Amino acid sequence: MDTEQRTQQQIARLTLAADLAFVRAALALVREACAGLGLHRDDISPLERAIEEVCVNVIHYAFEPGQRATFDIALQRQPGQLVIAVEDQGLPFDFTRLEDGTSSALTSPALHAAADAVHFSSLGRRGNRVEIVKRLPYPHIEASIDPAQRAPADAPPPPLDIPITIRVMTPDDAIAVARCTYHCYGYTIPDEYLYYPDRLRQMLDGGLLEICVAVTGEGEIVGFLTVELDHAGAALANLGEAMVDPRFRGHGLFEKMKTFAKQRAAAKGLLGLSSESVTVHPYSQKGCIALGASETGVQLGDEVPAVDFKQIGGGVSKKRTATVLYYLRTGQEPPRVIYAPSRHQAMIGRIYEHGGFRRTLQTAPVVGAPTLAPGAQLKVQVFPEWSEASLLVTRYGSDLAELVRFRLRELCLSRIDWIGLDLPLGDPGAQSLCASLEGLGFFFAGVIPELADGDVLRLQYLNEVDADVESAQIASDFGKELFAYVVRAMG
Numbered sequence: 155m156d157t158e159q160r161t162q163q164q165i166a167r168l169t170l171a172a173d174l175a176f177v178r179a180a181l182a183l184v185r186e187a188c189a190g191l192g193l194h195r196d197d198i199s200p201l202e203r204a205i206e207e208v209c210v211n212v213i214h215y216a217f218e219p220g221q222r223a224t225f226d227i228a229l230q231r232q233p234g235q236l237v238i239a240v241e242d243q244g245l246p247f248d249f250t251r252l253e254d255g256t257s258s259a260l261t262s263p264a265l266h267a268a269a270d271a272v273h274f275s276s277l278g279r280r281g282n283r284v285e286i287v288k289r290l291p292y293p294h295i296e297a298s299i300d301p302a303q304r305a306p307a308d309a310p311p312p313p314l315d316i317p318i319t320i321r322v323m324t325p326d327d328a329i330a331v332a333r334c335t336y337h338c339y340g341y342t343i344p345d346e347y348l349y350y351p352d353r354l355r356q357m358l359d360g361g362l363l364e365i366c367v368a369v370t371g372e373g374e375i376v377g378f379l380t381v382e383l384d385h386a387g388a389a390l391a392n393l394g395e396a397m398v399d400p401r402f403r404g405h406g407l408f409e410k411m412k413t414f415a416k417q418r419a420a421a422k423g424l425l426g427l428s429s430e431s432v433t434v435h436p437y438s439q440k441g442c443i444a445l446g447a448s449e450t451g452v453q454l455g456d457e458v459p460a461v462d463f464k465q466i467g468g469g470v471s472k473k474r475t476a477t478v479l480y481y482l483r484t485g486q487e488p489p490r491v492i493y494a495p496s497r498h499q500a501m502i503g504r505i506y507e508h509g510g511f512r513r514t515l516q517t518a519p520v521v522g523a524p525t526l527a528p529g530a531q532l533k534v535q536v537f538p539e540w541s542e543a544s545l546l547v548t549r550y551g552s553d554l555a556e557l558v559r560f561r562l563r564e565l566c567l568s569r570i571d572w573i574g575l576d577l578p579l580g581d582p583g584a585q586s587l588c589a590s591l592e593g594l595g596f597f598f599a600g601v602i603p604e605l606a607d608g609d610v611l612r613l614q615y616l617n618e619v620d621a622d623v624e625s626a627q628i629a630s631d632f633g634k635e636l637f638a639y640v641v642r643a644m645g
Contacts, residue, residue, distance in 0.1 A: 451600015
């Protein structure tokens with residue numbers, strides 16, 4: 155079974171006439187399917203309301219009055235979660251509705267109250283798709299931790315020469331990984347799947363998550379590193395959570411796990427590994443640099459303030475803090491032509507030079523937004539638990555700034571703190587349209603090589619967030635240069 159098949163199981167797909175009279179019948183199916191998957195009625199009722207909001211939005215605004223039309227509701231089970239999608243082939247959204255006070259499905263309180271994540275995609279000729287993601291219920295690690303073990307034992311640190319093996323996690327390791335998460339960070343990590351062993355097992359089986367674990371001779375897992383693919387066939391994987399039990403810090407486990415992940419990625423034919431390192435301390439940055447990773451950007455206000463780094467000095471910032479973006483090469487990327495916006499061309503060139511990328515910076519013909527065809531498209535992902543959202547330009551068009559402005563307004567009204575916007579750099583549109591997007595309040599974050607069939611320029615937006623830049627600890631001279639550039643760009 156390939157990765158795509160393992161990650162998705164379609165439960166149902168309904169095609170409904172665009173008529174309010176049929177929505178409740180569809181909701182009855184959704185309700186019964188959710189109950190069959192173990193969701194509690196306290197979760198199902200808000201989910202019903204959210205789906206109803208989206209359906210009503212489609213019926214009222216996606217089609218011309220009197221038009222005979224249909225839309226689909228699809229239910230998919232994915233690793234550890236249920237995805238309910240509403241798809242229509244209606245009209246492109248009318249941005250002026252924001253100005254006359256008409257809200258959309260995204261700004262509905264019901265949608266965010268019910269969802270663990272919300273994704274919006276334009277499907278081109280196939281219309282539009284809204285995904286509501288709900289995590290499935292699994293036993294929390296609390297159920298298997300004895301009260302006496304709820305805090306790490308106050309014991310002397312083990313000797314530095316204790317043998318530790320680095321290997322790939324198996325489903326049998328799920329409880330031990332969840333325990334390690336607790337011992338490292340208590341219950342402060344927003345990636346909640348790490349506290350649910352059964353959910354971890356399902357995500358491993360899905361094929362888009364791999365975890366490298368550090369194991370003592372007695373079989374205790376004392377560290378791990380998650381490696382995540384965005385989709386099957388991706389050329390770039392993301393190094394997510396990296397944890398080492400406080401008793402075993404100083405054993406070089408972070409570097410060993412990353413080396414192991416690098417070797418695995420190279421064997422699989424991946425081009426690189428991306429990662430983010432916190433700036434509340436310099437240790438993970440130094441580990442990235444020691445392995446040959448290069449800095450490609452800085453995200454200000456990206457790290458939530460609630461994470462508790464046990465036994466690492468410096469305290470916990472009450473503000474959202476910065477992260478440094480890194481790229482670790484695991485294969486030879488193809489040479490690429492890059493259309494860098496003129497304002498940032500020098501810094502983008504510095505990033506490529508520093509990382510040894512084969513890139514040619516080129517100036518596009520003088521093409522402005524008015525001469526481009528309309529029909530810009532965005533992929534929007536919203537992550538309420540992090541209070542973050544990600545926008546990816548999937549098609550440039552003369553109306554891109556208006557489309558982004560509309561989505562930005564929705565996200566700000568929904569109190570999303572940090573919003574990223576990725577512009578594919580292989581298209582001249584990145585060069586001609588970047589300034590209009592920065593006029594909306596976005597500013598430079600950096601470059602993500604090989605993210606979306608090529609490199610992207612990442613812009614960022616802070617929604618009334620007081621980012622902590624004063625206390626940031628940056629490990630390298632180039633990192634300091636890049637950090638200072640991003641702070642200036644923030645204005």
